[in-house]
Amino acid sequence: MKQERFDKIISTQFNVSRRDARIAIRRGKATLNGKVLRDFGTLVDVDSEITFNGQALNYKQYIYILINKPKGVLSASSDKKKQTVVDLVPENLRRNGLSPVGRLDKDTTGFLIITDDGEFAHKAISPKYEVYKSYIVTLDGKLTDDMVKAFADGIVLADGTPCRKAELSILSENIARVKICEGKYHQIKRMFGVVGLGVNELKREAVGGLSLPEDLEEGACKELSMEEIQSIFTNC
Ligand code: URA
Numbered sequence: 001m002k003q004e005r006f007d008k009i010i011s012t013q014f015n016v017s018r019r020d021a022r023i024a025i026r027r028g029k030a031t032l033n034g035k036v037l038r039d040f041g042t043l044v045d046v047d048s049e050i051t052f053n054g055q056a057l058n059y060k061q062y063i064y065i066l067i068n069k070p071k072g073v074l075s076a077s078s079d080k081k082k083q084t085v086v087d088l089v090p091e092n093l094r095r096n097g098l099s100p101v102g103r104l105d106k107d108t109t110g111f112l113i114i115t116d117d118g119e120f121a122h123k124a125i126s127p128k129y130e131v132y133k134s135y136i137v138t139l140d141g142k143l144t145d146d147m148v149k150a151f152a153d154g155i156v157l158a159d160g161t162p163c164r165k166a167e168l169s170i171l172s173e174n175i176a177r178v179k180i181c182e183g184k185y186h187q188i189k190r191m192f193g194v195v196g197l198g199v200n201e202l203k204r205e206a207v208g209g210l211s212l213p214e215d216l217e218e219g220a221c222k223e224l225s226m227e228e229i230q231s232i233f234t235n236c
Helices: 006-013 018-026 118-125 145-153 187-194 226-231
Strands: 003-005 030-032 043-045 050-052 064-069 109-115 133-139 167-172 175-180 199-207 221-223
Touching: 003 006, 006 018, 006 030, 006 043, 006 050, 064 226, 109 118, 133 187, 145 167, 175 187, 187 199
Parallel strands: 109 199
Antiparallel strands: 003 043, 030 050, 064 109, 064 221, 133 175, 133 199, 167 175
């Protein structure tokens, strides 16, 4: 069974600083298996019955939060001036070490996961694992079948960078669905630039087999279950 220091468990799971956790534990605010435990350095099985300020612990090693990113918010953990996606995480889901998994541009909306699980983040982003990201793109001009072919063959960006094969589906004259499994800087905008179109609106609707729920409003967050997290690695 996994063991961690008592102060670390209290700090990460109840979102308090390590210092505040120690002070509170010393003051008798935390219990282990029904008894007050004041020695904050004790190694404790993470599955034990633990309470803090009367609240029972449901231990989770990591947390996975899906946000429907609104426009104007940065895909970052913190920023001195601008609001970030992590600022939008509600208090009950907050933890130290939360970061967005990859980046959406400031004006891009939609599916973005925020987590403290770095290994998961790497797997979801790395082109090696071929997790497809699906976007709905509104363009400033007309889509053509030649563009569909160019995306399928693999676009070479203006600076000579080759992109992997991408799936472009025409949904209407100027709206498309694009699926890519890599995340180069401004990739979708630059890919359309190569075929002579500008991007007016960009929304990510899915990552792997997990889609943005229709009822998740812009700016709202939802904690994901392990099944939902696993479904990311089943490509659609
Ligand atoms: N491609 C872009 O150009 N912007 C994004 O935010 C995501 C993909």
